[in-house]
Amino acid sequence: MSQNHLVSRFKYIIIFLLLMLIDVSPIPVTALIGLYVVLFRPRWFMQMIDNIY
Incomplete structure (x- = not known):
């Protein structure tokens, strides 16, 4: 892993915490x-997944 x-x-991880x-x-912010x-x-979600994996 790079x-x-x-x-x-x-x-x-910090953002989710x-x-x-x-x-x-x-x-309930997380549920919203x-x-x-x-x-x-949204596009930012797919970019986040691509960055993680």
Whole structure:
């Protein structure tokens, strides 16, 4: 695995950890982002998956 893949994985792990902390609030932020990704399939999501794998 190249260094770029490791940096991308680490960056997204940090982002998901922050989302988990924010999700403690009364508004379910993670569920809303998940719904958005499922409904609209944004380009940034596919780029994120390509960067990880």
